[in-house]
Amino acid sequence: MSRFLKSATLVAMLATVAVPGLAQGLGLGRPALPEEIAAWNHDIDPSGADLPTGAGSVMEGEEIFAERCASCHGDFAEGIGNWPKLAGGRGTLDRDDPLKTVGSYWPHLTTAFDYIRRSMPYGNAGTLTDDEVYAITAYILYSNDLVDGEFELSDQNLMDVEMPNAGGFIVDDRAKTEYALWQGEPCMENCKDAPVKVTMRAMVLDVTPQDEDAEPQAPSAGVVKATATQEAPAEEAPAEEAPAAAAFDAELAKAGEKVFRKCKSCHQIGAGAKNRSGPLLNGVVGRAAAAVDGFKYSRAMTSAAGEGLIWNEAELSSFLAAPKSYMKGTRMSFRGLNKQEDLTAVIEYLKSAGD
Amino acid sequence: MTDRTSRRAFLKHGFAAGATASIAGTARAQSADPLITEVQPWAQEFGDGVDATPYGLPIRFEGDVIRRNVEWLTADTVSSINFTPIHALDGTITPQGCAFERHHSGAIELAKDDYRLMINGLVDRPLVFTYADLERFPRENHVYFCECAANSGMEWAGAQLNGAQFTHGMIHNMEYTGVPLRSLLEEAGLDAAGDLKDKWVFVEGADASSNGRSIPMEKALDDVLVAFKANGEALRKEHGYPVRLVVPGWEGNMWVKWIRRIEVTDGPVESREETSKYTDTLEDGTSRKWTWAMDAKSVVTSPSPQAPIAHGAGPLVITGLAWSGRGAITRVDVSKDGGMTWETARLARPGEKMALTRFYLDTTWDGQEMMLQSRAMDDTGYVQPTKTQLREVRGLNSIYHNNGIQTWLVRANGEAENVEVS
Structure with missing residues (x-):
């Protein structure tokens, strides 16, 4: 505490000293260090002046x-x-x-x-x-x-390098081309030819999302329930569900969930999981490869599935350790997990998030 | 299929019952209402205690007043947009919890303690501020709308999405608390920048997309805010917690979230977000850039496809929102016949600069079909154009800045549909 007071006093003194030198500043903030600026100041404008050597x-x-x-x-x-x-x-x-x-x-x-x-x-x-x-x-x-x-x-x-559309842009000209036209007292009566007709209907296209639920109050109740069940397993579920999942290690799965962060930008798992740039992973452990509906797998993955590839723990582990060398031609752009413990953990997590 | 779906939604709103009631008018109810004559549980037992909800959410009956996503629009929800349920809101302030989100690489979690804001470039003293530093600058409160440049962008080629939430919901309106950007720039000192007329600031966020944008110095020194509160409380994660930029009246993409760096430059950076995106292609293939201001626009929020008329003929409140990024709304007209005749609506409060204005037309519905439109005017004298007028100037490929007049076809049964008219 005394240290805090001391440094606070010091800062206050410095601030007082510094103020006259500043135009109208309050003396807040601190100088940005050159290495800090270098770490963030990455923008490269069309002059190319800041292009890095390479x-x-x-x-x-x-x-x-x-x-x-x-x-x-x-x-x-x-x-x-x-x-x-x-x-x-x-x-x-x-x-x-x-x-x-x-x-x-x-x-x-x-x-x-x-x-x-x-x-x-x-x-x-x-x-x-x-x-x-x-x-x-x-x-x-x-x-x-x-x-x-x-x-x-x-x-x-x-x-x-000449960019083909370099000359294809003009600066906002709405003031001239639009604002000048759409001005003044607008028409209030007999403004167009009668009768006014419908020329296009959104319903013809039918692309508007529809709520699945019939009852308006259902979503919030559903959300509350989902959150509750998601939080519960870590503490209670494993003990109760022990017979069904004898080989399941909750601690390990928890560690695996952290490893899974590396996968999350492309893969979803759990309730409501969807295909993203990678397929959803519910129930992947023990299942046939390339089996998720609606996901466009690489030719390599589809043909491996045709040859009977099953994602058992051993195969998954080899795949995730080095995807590109395990399967030449896979679309998965992930570099691989180096550590065996990460592999074991993430597979345990994949199991836990079953279906 | 669509007709059936919407019919279901429509019946849900209890049109049948409403219609009977209105025909009955002031006549005696047929039988006593048990909600009145019988003691209800809520009148007998206890409700929740004060410790039940330390931070409250809307009651479960309002569970359908939520942001919605249009899945087919984008490849992935982390670079996507959802829509404010404007059809179900009233007044002008958008609650943070249902205010639309637009992310370019997902909503990140950035703690106040981990927050740093750097000012560099053509300044006298490159500086780093912590969150606590920002709270020591004199701060201001302003209500502003934030509209995505692509709001209504799916409607360029014709009526497409059936609901005000989807056609006009890339907008929210909040009361911001923050520090003028000018104060921070002056703290860093602008002598080094020389003549400020041709100078810019480049702003970027702390997320992976960084979403960098260039803003001319004149705007930066005018009304841009470095904001940390919205509607009185901390910004939500999805809106840039702990600190975002507020660029009044200008397209939402420039309102950089999780803002981490402000660089004074001698020209625009021409980042991805201001060249390949957020530029408006005209019919001849050339594209407008630097189309920052959001022009005057309005929409009837109710009745609308998601908010049909459930009560039959008689008194009807037509309501909607109007706004202008170039000033204050001065007047809104409403047409029931597709733009043939117009009536001037009542503004709930006088228009405020670059903030949403609520309008009402308190009217009597004859139970006949209506083609509902609204038309906004702002204090520059600008009149919101029709879609046809817009297309005459821009063609169909502009994507952004569609502020054309919207039409809802309201049928005799009270259902409404997004249409275009002659």
Whole structure:
């Protein structure tokens, strides 16, 4: 406490001393250290001035893309499902449903570099080296037919790449093109040709989500119940359910739940789990591979399932230790779990979240 | 199929009973109401004690007043949007618990103790603030709406989603408490920036998407808030706890959540969120950028597809919301005949700048079909355009900034549908 007082007094004194030097400041906050600024100040504007030193080739990029990006964006950057398509679409911007990709729409290559470096791979942001970012960016250019297969992108030549839609943007001109038109006292009577007719109905499309439940008050009651049962198992359920799950280790499953965080950006498990970029995992342990309805598995996974692959603990463990070497061609972009204890724990967790 | 589904929903609202009652009018009820003549349990026994609910949620009968997601819109819920149940709310303040969410990499959990805000770039003193530091700056309270640029974006090509929640629910309106961004920038000192006219600030969040956006200095020094409270309490996790940016009147994407860094720059960064997204493609294929302001807009929230008329002909309250990102709402007109004739609605309170305004048209329904529309005007003299007028200027591929006039077709049985009219 006395230490607190001392340092508080010191801060107060410093603040008092500092104030005259500040324009109108309160002396709040502290100076940002150069290494702190360096850690966060990553944005790269279209001048390219802040591009980091580095290089990466299309060929390197293809390999990294297959491993880190293709599970969402497709092997050829064509996009899977609703995930963004990064290639194609040139010449579609003035048509119905234009396809906006890095190649067809993005005005600056610095933007792609900045975004990949900052926010990709999805669910594992900021883990790429600068060289890897150059390589992935090069591969995306290649997928858009903007460079050839031998191309290497670097801080030296990134600004030389011409983006097809660089000139495709204008600054907001609504003041001229809209505000000037839609002004003044509006019409109050006989404003259009009679009779007014319905020209389009939303019901024809039938794309509006409908509540499943019949009773309006059901959802909140349901939510409360679900939370209660989710919290209970850790303490009580295992003892009661012991006969049914003799080999089940609750502590281990709990540890596995932590490991599962690495899987969560692509996989869901438990009540209400859905397919995301990976299939839902309810009941996966002991089940046939590639068995989740509505999930688009890789060809490798489907053919392994055809050969009778069952996800028993041994197979799962080998798969999760090194997905890409266990199954060449899997879409799972995960690098693998190094520690045996993590493998055992996460499989125990997968079991616990049964169906 | 759809007709049947909505019919079920509709019957649920008890139209049949309501209609009988209204025909009966003031005549004597047929038999005494047991809710009155018989003692009910709630009038006899105890209710909950004061320790039952340390932090309260709405009573279970209101369990359908919730945010809803449109699953097919996006690839994954962590980069998606849900919708405020505006059809079921009244007044103007949106409760945080049902205010729409938009995340680019999920709602993160960031503790106040772990929170840091950095100001760097063209400033005299790059600084780091803790959450506690922010609470020592003089703070202000303002009510502002936050509307996603893509609100109504699914309706460009025609009537698509059947409900005000889905067509207009990417909006909320809260009372924010926070520190003017100007105060923080001045604390860091702007002498180093020189002429402020051509300077910008780049703002980014602490989440994986970081959602960086560039804001011109003029706006940054005008009314932008670094906010930590909404409607009197801490921001919710999904709205950027502990600190978010509030950029009054401008598209919601710029209201960076979990804001961690503000950099003074000499130009826009042209981030992903301001080039590949949140730019509006016109018919000829060129695209508008920097379309920040949300133009004046309005919608009838009730009756609407999710809020049909359940009481039959007679007195009817038509109500809705109006707002403008360029000023205050001065007037809202309502049409029952698809825009042929208009009546001026009553504003619940005078419009406030860049905040939602509630309007009412207290009317008598003749039980005939209506094509309900509302049309907002703001204090710049701007009149909300029709969808046709918008499309004439922009085509169909704009995605963002659809502020066209909405039509609900209300049938004689009280059901309503999202339609477009000639």
